[in-house]
Amino acid sequence: MKLRQKVIFLAITPLILALCAIALAVRHQSVLLAQQQRETIQQAYLSSKEAELKHYVALASHSISHLYHSGRNDPATLEEAKRILSSLSYGDDGYFFLYDMSGNTLMHPRQPELVGKNLFELRDALGRPTIQNLLQRARAGGGLERYMWIKPSTRKPVAKLGYVIAMPNWGWMMGTGIYLDDVDRALAKIDIQQSGNIHNTMLWIAAIAIAASVTVASTGLALNISEFRVADAKLKVLAQRVVESQEQERARLSRDLHDGISQWLVSIKLQIEAGMIRLSSDKAEQRQAAHAVFEHAAGQLSNVMGEVRRISHNLRPAILDDLGLAAALHHLGQEYTLSSGTPVRFEASGITDGLADVANTVLFRIAQEALTNIERHAAASAIEIGLTGDGKGVNLRISDDGVGFDAEGIALHPKHGIGLRNMMERMDAIGGRFEIVSSSDGTVLSAYAANNS
Incomplete structure (x- = not known):
């Protein structure tokens, strides 16, 4: 049985049980009232017959009293x-x-x-x-x-x-x-009428129960269809955004590889070829120049290795798996300070290591997206990252003193605010809470994830 069917069944079953209980109570009370009414009518008939018989016997006694008392x-x-x-x-x-x-x-x-x-x-x-x-x-x-x-x-x-x-x-x-056959016929007629009334009452209750059940089932089905359509639409939008995010990530990786690593590797290749040509010369100064070329190429290789580590860290920071969310956020803040020059103050308190891996990843990605947005749009001079936990969940708070923005308008815009919607959807996926407040004095972002996420 599907979840929707279970929900409808659980909604209809108490209604049917309640109506059955009402029907049984009404039938019981109706039968008691019918019996009491029958007994009352029967007693009234017998009382009238008794008075009638006494009257007849008195008349008969009076008709022969002159003989009896003679x-x-x-x-x-x-x-x-x-x-x-x-x-x-x-x-x-x-x-x-x-x-x-x-x-x-x-x-x-x-x-x-x-x-x-x-x-x-x-x-x-x-x-x-x-x-x-x-x-x-x-x-x-x-x-x-x-x-x-x-x-x-x-x-x-x-x-x-x-x-x-x-x-x-x-x-x-x-x-x-x-x-008393006429009395019995009258009482039997009353019994038939009362049985008919009870039967009609039960039919009305059954009709009400069927109508209520059909209404509940129809309403539940309509809601399920509506929710299914909404969920299907959201799923399509989410799938489209996943594809867009993948393409954006691929484009970023392509730019990083082309603009950085690829150019460095081409430069290193040319320098190595030049150095090899100079090494083949018999002149001492050429050999010395080749040594300088190789040293410069080795320095560029170090830069390439650093760029590879940076790209790898952006894709999935190893520190998140090794040391946990707090250490990963602290390291993220340090890197942001080195790359942008804007100071980031990080502070962690309480129990912050009780989340599931997927929740840790979501909070880390939200922090990455938030810092990226601050760098692009906020023009902030100071950033604070706070991570607090209480054993039940972990709350991430990121604030800046930038120019702020219209959070509601951006969230509803069909083309802008993709990063903000991604953060909201990530939190929805793990059952967390997401809130962002922005004004001209700055922006405060809060994301809460429970330990059972």
Whole structure:
């Protein structure tokens, strides 16, 4: 995986994880709220049904109260009470039923086939003893009981909420009930709506996550393309400058070899040839003149050797590898003083030998370039080179009292300031810092390189 892809992946992954966590939290809270809402609605339904059933049982009790409180329990009175209760109904499936305390069915208007049968051991579809529970509830003073019973209109077992009371004077249990399939349908509809809402919420979160991821990825890709183009342009410019620097260095070497060493070698060759001719003569004065010619040629050879050392030192000073950056800069300042006549004061302090070889070379080349620029443009009368280190890095400071220049303008000029841009790019290459401040009072250059460069 490329670095750009890793960056995009690391940017998108926390976003996706955060949105997933949000989605899980929202879903959990939505499910809890849905359950609470369902329970609230169910409780409200059951409360309304309970009040409704109590009202129906009260009406039924009132309809036979004149018989029940008459003190009679003869068969005619009981049959009249059964007739009155069987005639009472509400809705399609609302009716009243009668059982004795042993579980025998006394009256059931919707299922007359049950009359006379003992249902004490009857169990509903869930295995619960229906009649036993109803009788127990009636003996306890009456109340609600939930069970499964066949609904007359559909002939299928449906959840039912019954309300029963005891009639101890006759040994009866009277009750009625409301089938809860409509309640279950309403609750199921609510569950579907809530599930749909939760599903839609998750879809919205997923859409937001996808949109955010696409946005981040697109932005990252656009930035990567932009950075790639900028980096490619910089690389092309840098490559061009490297070629230009190489050509300039070759041109300088060519001039040094042609103007200096080559001319000296030609002169030495001519002097040696002249001396050899004079040595072939029999005259003593010619031999003496040949000796003088050879001495002069030997002196010129010494000059050639010095010029070779100077060129070699400019290309790569051996003292930089042997004694370190501080010694190389000190020697560079001495040579500059000898060649230009401008005094250079060098001072080093702290730990200055902890840099990598490439960083030492960069700082030395910056010092070379700075002294070259001072000699060409600054007209300075004094130069100071300072090298300080603190164990974490090394700072090079070069200041002069010359005429100064417009540092920002030169740095941005497409044809001028090549040396200044080269210094900046060298420091960028090793992750260092470069700063230059110039005014009419002089110029101060600072270059910092860390020990891990």
